[in-house]
Amino acid sequence: MESTASECESFYHEKGKYKGILSWLMSTDHKRIGIQYLVALLTFFSVGVMLGLLIRLSLIAPGTFIGQETYNRVFSVHGIIMIFLFIIPGVPVAFGNFFLPIMIGARDVAFPRLNRFTWWTYLAGATLVALSLFAAGGAPDTGWTFYAPYSIRAKANITLAVTGVFVLGFSSILTGINFVTTIHRLRAPGMTWFKLPLFVWTLYATGWVQLLATPVLAITLVFIILGRVFGVGFFDPSKGGDPILYEHLFWTYSHPAVYIMVLPAMGIISEVIPVFARKKIFGYKAVALSAIGIASVGYFVWGHHMFTSGMSDTARIIFSFITFLVAVPSGIKIFNWVSTLYKGSIVGSAPIYFALTFIFLFSIGGLTGLIIGSLEPNLQLHGTYFIVAHFHYVMFGGAGFAILTALHYWFPKMFGRMYPERPAKIGWFILFIGFNVLYFSMFILGYEGMPRRYFDYPARYFPLHLVSTIGSWILAAGLAIIAGNLLRALFKGPKAPADPWGGRTLEWTIPSPPPAENFVETPVIRD
Amino acid sequence: MILGPSNVAGKIETSFLIITAACVVLLVAVTITMLVFIYKYNRRRNPVPEDIEENLPLEVAWTVLPTLLVLGMFYFGWVDFDYIRNPPKDAMPIDVIARQWSWTFKYQDGRQTDTLRVPVGRPVKLVMTSEDVIHSLFIPAYRIKEDCVPGLKTHLWFNADQTGTFDIFCTEYCGLEHSHMRAKLIAMPATDFAAWYKTKEEAEGTNKGLELLRTKGCLGCHTTDGTRKVGPTFKGLYGSNVTVVTNGKERTTAANEDYIERSVRNPGADVVKGYPNIMPKIPVTDEELKEILEYLETLK
Structure with missing residues (x-):
């Protein structure tokens, strides 16, 4: 095979019929699409962080900065943006799009044009959600869960926001279809299932969850819209409907959605730890199969969100039992990651700082999940700050830190530049301190009975609220340093070599940034 | 055995402490192991890595042991659950009606109040519903809560063991004034309660x-x-x-x-x-x- 110069040019180099911004917006290159998703995600994440800071600010002096109505809208929009626009699409659309084809030795995903369409669908959904914030009725004030019958009666722009989330759901389903097909059909010669990088395994499991669970959300949201627009009473007891049905349908999707957020995050950690420990992962098959285990059992635990909903006690006991079982494969992954460090030769670069922090924070998130998954403690802790703390440890400490890990690990490959290590580590340290001050105090608040989604509260909770808010400022400082460091490196960083870390997966065998079609010659995988 | 202000509070607290203790042990074990490995197998101290890919007995062990452990945790979360959820037949029923954004407590004789008064030493069963959206009645001191759902009757029960005034919070987001949808629970000596219960509205001086x-x-x-x-x-x-x-x-x-x-x-x-x-x-x-x-x- 001959290789001409143009074939080696990076994917940033414009070719084809579109120029400038259109060469991005109309591109079907999985890497260009991945970069666009990343930009969108980080933008929404920044907005979500601002709203989160505003919530914390309001809580140290209720009524001083924002009113009650605004507060309710702010925490709702914070949730909607962080969940539906940032963390659910999150890892798959940004890093999955960019790296999945490269890691399996393919030139693109199975359906590049569908991938393009998926991005437009995502943008359309995001636009609808954004419109709901500014249109006449006012931003949603239902919380991100849209519980009926409140969401049917509320006067804010629920219909618009819910339609937006519905459209975002399609984007998610299409991503799932695309990735599952890509992994089945486009693996390079010799890339057998048990040679797949673990990140690909988790994307595979995630793809199936997106494919099978998201339609349930779509149906549920259509019911909400029908209820609001045409007065159909699926969830309205005065018309023979059932509010608890909504909760069942919502969590049938939204619990598996937790695995959409967390599985690919685990995949990133499974890639990064072996590279910096200079070892192969300990128990490859166990880690790969536990992803499938989590994805399968994860469908059957949604009821633990409803232990105090009025659901039958028998159902509660069964859901609690299955919840404990789903903890086991997550535990296995943690043991395997830690064992990978054993007799390794650990290089202390920035990505592994974030990856090991993920293990610590995700362990806290997972273990507190067992506490609230227990029948008796749940009676106390459900609907309190304990829950808020728990899911921020899982979502932010888990998925969020995995995204930060991925950003620092793949930055040289995606942008062809290196960033300085020192500011990254300083930012990491401040973020870690701020994170724990912010969210650990919420565990104590919740144990003491502080309910979530409260604008105002009895004075005895004030000291811990103050601690938590100070934590939010420290956390914001850490994030700012990390972001500033990477942004500066984007323009001023030195050129990155093809393999700055000593990685073993295929993306490190091609130049940084990769050429337009990834591989000059299709790689053949041998042992 | 931990006692609390009600018969259920201590049981729930015990269960919480047992399960939390198990979680803390696991977290400390994983974290210390990780820190020791990071220290010992740092590049400076251990420049040449050893490739160890699999160890079947070890993997079986850390699949089976955690499974047993979590089943144990499930058990301690469950052991008193049936007791906590099933009120005795002689419990005094009080209807709870939740609405945006207030609570009404209705006694058997039709008397209605906005403060929940209960006698110490007698089981009380709350039969709850809502007139509009979903609410949740939470008594932090007793460590129990349950949603109030329109069109459905849900329940809670307890036996107050100590006198005192305790908070009641709404813990299911219900709109604008959600955070102010609070009430008080007053657990009174049985004789005081009987006296209060006998007096009719007029006597309250309101x-x-x-x-x-x-x-x-x-x-x-x-x-x-x-x-x-x-x-x-x-x-x-x-x-x-x-x-x-x-x-x-x-x-x-x-x-x-x-x-x-x-x-x-x-x-x-x-x-x-x-x-x-x-x-x-x-x-x-x-x-x-x-x-x-x-x-x-x-x-x-």
């Missing part, structure tokens, strides 16, 4: 109109002392001139009996300027309305 405003939940949004809440205050309302929005148009009207009746029967018709149009229609009989009007007249 006005019948005020009592109605309280039990209908009006005071969740309107005050009688002039302070502004979600809705305008009742103080000085009667006979004053109010600026309202009717069908999108502003107008000024006198707050007479007709106006107040219309505002109760059809809250969305005239909305006082500067306030949200969120008041629900609350069923009020003609006699009740009369009592309320009489009371409002006194609030100059």
Whole structure:
């Protein structure tokens, strides 16, 4: 095979019929699409962080900065943006799009044009959600869960926001279809299932969850819209409907959605730890199969969100039992990651700082999940700050830190530049301190009975609220340093070599940034 | 055995502490192992890595042991659950009606209050429902909660072991005033409770109109002392001139009996300027309305 110069040019180099911004917006290159998703995600994440800071600010002096109505809208929009626009699409659309084809030795995903369409669908959904914030009725004030019958009666722009989330759901389903097909059909010669990088395994499991669970959300949201627009009473007891049905349908999707957020995050950690420990992962098959285990059992635990909903006690006991079982494969992954460090030769670069922090924070998130998954403690802790703390440890400490890990690990490959290590580590340290001050105090608040989604509260909770808010400022400082460091490196960083870390997966065998079609010659995988 | 202010509080606390202790042990074990490995197998101390890919017995061990451990945790979460969820047959029933944004407690003889009074030493069963959206009744001191769902009757039960006044919070987000949807639980000695239960409304020294405003939940949004809440205050309302929005148009009207009746029967018709149009229609009989009007007249 001959290789001409143009074939080696990076994917940033414009070719084809579109120029400038259109060469991005109309591109079907999985890497260009991945970069666009990343930009969108980080933008929404920044907005979500601002709203989160505003919530914390309001809580140290209720009524001083924002009113009650605004507060309710702010925490709702914070949730909607962080969940539906940032963390659910999150890892798959940004890093999955960019790296999945490269890691399996393919030139693109199975359906590049569908991938393009998926991005437009995502943008359309995001636009609808954004419109709901500014249109006449006012931003949603239902919380991100849209519980009926409140969401049917509320006067804010629920219909618009819910339609937006519905459209975002399609984007998610299409991503799932695309990735599952890509992994089945486009693996390079010799890339057998048990040679797949673990990140690909988790994307595979995630793809199936997106494919099978998201339609349930779509149906549920259509019911909400029908209820609001045409007065159909699926969830309205005065018309023979059932509010608890909504909760069942919502969590049938939204619990598996937790695995959409967390599985690919685990995949990133499974890639990064072996590279910096200079070892192969300990128990490859166990880690790969536990992803499938989590994805399968994860469908059957949604009821633990409803232990105090009025659901039958028998159902509660069964859901609690299955919840404990789903903890086991997550535990296995943690043991395997830690064992990978054993007799390794650990290089202390920035990505592994974030990856090991993920293990610590995700362990806290997972273990507190067992506490609230227990029948008796749940009676106390459900609907309190304990829950808020728990899911921020899982979502932010888990998925969020995995995204930060991925950003620092793949930055040289995606942008062809290196960033300085020192500011990254300083930012990491401040973020870690701020994170724990912010969210650990919420565990104590919740144990003491502080309910979530409260604008105002009895004075005895004030000291811990103050601690938590100070934590939010420290956390914001850490994030700012990390972001500033990477942004500066984007323009001023030195050129990155093809393999700055000593990685073993295929993306490190091609130049940084990769050429337009990834591989000059299709790689053949041998042992 | 941990005791609490009620029969269930100690049991739930015990279960919480056992499960949390197990979690802390696991977290400490994983974290210390990780830190030791990071220290020992640092590049400087251990420049050459050893590839160890698999160890079947070890992997079987850390699959089976955690499975047993989590099943143990499940058991400790479950052991008293049936007791906590199933009230004894002789429990005193009290109906709980939740609405945006107030609580009404209804005793067997039809008596209604906004404060939950219970006798110490006697099992109490709360039979709960909601008139509008989902709420949740949470008694932090007793460590129990349950949702109040429209169209459904849910329940909680407890036996107060100590006297005292405890918070009741709404813990299911229910709209604007969610964080102010709070009430008090007063656990009283049985004799005091019996005395209180026997006295009828009149003996409480309160006005019948005020009592109605309280039990209908009006005071969740309107005050009688002039302070502004979600809705305008009742103080000085009667006979004053109010600026309202009717069908999108502003107008000024006198707050007479007709106006107040219309505002109760059809809250969305005239909305006082500067306030949200969120008041629900609350069923009020003609006699009740009369009592309320009489009371409002006194609030100059």
